[in-house]
Amino acid sequence: METLTDKILTSTIRQRPADSYKGTYGRVTLIGGNRNFGGAILMASAAAVYAGAGLVTTITDASNQGSLHARLPEAMFADIADVPQTHALVQGTDVVVIGPGLGTDEAALQVLTDVLRTVTPQQTLVIDGSAITLVAQHQLALPQAHLIFTPHQMEWQRLSGIAIAQQTPAANRQAVDRLHATVVVKSHRTEIYTATQTYVNPLGTPAQATGGMGDTLAGMIGGFTAQFTPLDQAVCAAVYTHSAIAEELAKTQYVVLPSQIAADLPRFMKAHEGAQS
Numbered sequence: 115m116e117t118l119t120d121k122i123l124t125s126t127i128r129q130r131p132a133d134s135y136k137g138t139y140g141r142v143t144l145i146g147g148n149r150n151f152g153g154a155i156l157m158a159s160a161a162a163v164y165a166g167a168g169l170v171t172t173i174t175d176a177s178n179q180g181s182l183h184a185r186l187p188e189a190m191f192a193d194i195a196d197v198p199q200t201h202a203l204v205q206g207t208d209v210v211v212i213g214p215g216l217g218t219d220e221a222a223l224q225v226l227t228d229v230l231r232t233v234t235p236q237q238t239l240v241i242d243g244s245a246i247t248l249v250a251q252h253q254l255a256l257p258q259a260h261l262i263f264t265p266h267q268m269e270w271q272r273l274s275g276i277a278i279a280q281q282t283p284a285a286n287r288q289a290v291d292r293l294h295a296t297v298v299v300k301s302h303r304t305e306i307y308t309a310t311q312t313y314v315n316p317l318g319t320p321a322q323a324t325g326g327m328g329d330t331l332a333g334m335i336g337g338f339t340a341q342f343t344p345l346d347q348a349v350c351a352a353v354y355t356h357s358a359i360a361e362e363l364a365k366t367q368y369v370v371l372p373s374q375i376a377a378d379l380p381r382f383m384k385a386h387e388g389a390q391s
């Protein structure tokens with residue numbers, strides 16, 4: 115198991131070339147936020163925007179449109195009930211993040227099933243929160259795509275069948291190999307399982323133990339993978355950045371709010387950018 119260090123930042127976050135435009139930095143489409151969990155997809159979307167994704171679209175329950183635009187005018191809105199529109203948006207994006215606040219009802223299952231059928235091998239699909247629970251509950255077939263799961267320990271138990279107390283690196287590795295995906299197993303010391311390597315994030319603070327913290331990480335992973343390569347390095351850099359910002363804020367704060375991490379991303383990323391690739 116390799117412990118991540120500051121090096122992951124400068125080797126991943128690159129100075130932006132002058133000759134670039136929003137298309138250079140990727141399209142991210144986020145899907146989630148039912149009537150009760152609108153905040154989750156809002157936090158994920160803000161994290162993708164503040165991490166620097168070029169174009170962000172949020173597909174969510176229509177009741178969340180006003181709050182989305184009030185908090186995050188940079189994001190475009192689409193109604194999750196409009197199935198053909200969702201299908202077209204997913205086809206036209208680089209990265210899909212699905213699950214924050216999606217819920218696990220029949221409508222959520224239909225949206226997820228359609229997304230799993232639509233994504234192509236060139237696209238990146240980040241599967242978080244309710245979408246992980248749905249994949250596990252319904253044993254959904256997974257597509258050929260760059261798949262990234264971001265479970266907390268209970269979601270990982272549901273997906274892998276490994277009880278939380280038995281989630282050792284060796285047991286996790288066997289389950290990851292069966293999934294053919296990169297898996298971020300979140301805990302107070304998050305582990306990242308790629309096809310070839312296992313990493314541990316040495317950073318993180320109990321000040322992060324608050325609802326929405328994982329939703330924010332999912333959006334950051336969307337933003338980082340839209341911009342930076344190789345893919346697994348982008349995932350590791352997002353996980354490390356999320357905790358590094360939290361640790362900085364926790365020096366003077368008892369609790370760190372997820373939206374504060376998103377707001378600090380542009381400053382933090384500038385302070386840790388490497389030379390142009």
Ligand SMILES: NC(=O)C1=CN([C@@H]2O[C@H](COP(=O)(O)OP(=O)(O)OC[C@H]3O[C@@H](n4cnc5c(N)ncnc54)[C@H](OP(=O)(O)O)[C@@H]3O)[C@@H](O)[C@H]2O)[C@@H](O)CC1
Nearest residue numbers: 151152153154213214215216217243244266267268325326
């Ligand atoms: N503002 C919003 O809109 C927010 C919306 N959200 C959205 O809600 C949806 C449901 O997600 P969820 O994570 O809240 O619920 P679920 O999947 O049932 O897991 C909880 C169960 O697992 C257990 N558990 C054991 N170990 C654990 C661990 N390490 N970390 C966490 N849990 C652990 C835990 O045990 P307990 O605490 O009861 O002992 C409990 O039994 C999802 O779409 C998410 O995006 C949230 O992000 C919040 C803010």
Ligand SMILES: Nc1ncnc2c1ncn2[C@@H]1O[C@H](COP(=O)(O)OP(=O)(O)O)[C@@H](O)[C@H]1O
Nearest residue numbers: 266300301302318319320323325326327328329
């Ligand atoms: N004690 C802790 N130390 C470090 N990180 C933590 C701690 N508690 C929670 N986190 C981090 O907060 C996030 C929680 O994710 P998750 O449970 O999916 O939150 P939510 O679904 O509410 O957004 C993960 O990234 C996890 O690593």
Ligand SMILES: [Mg+2]
Nearest residue numbers: 243266328329
């Ligand atoms: Mg979560």
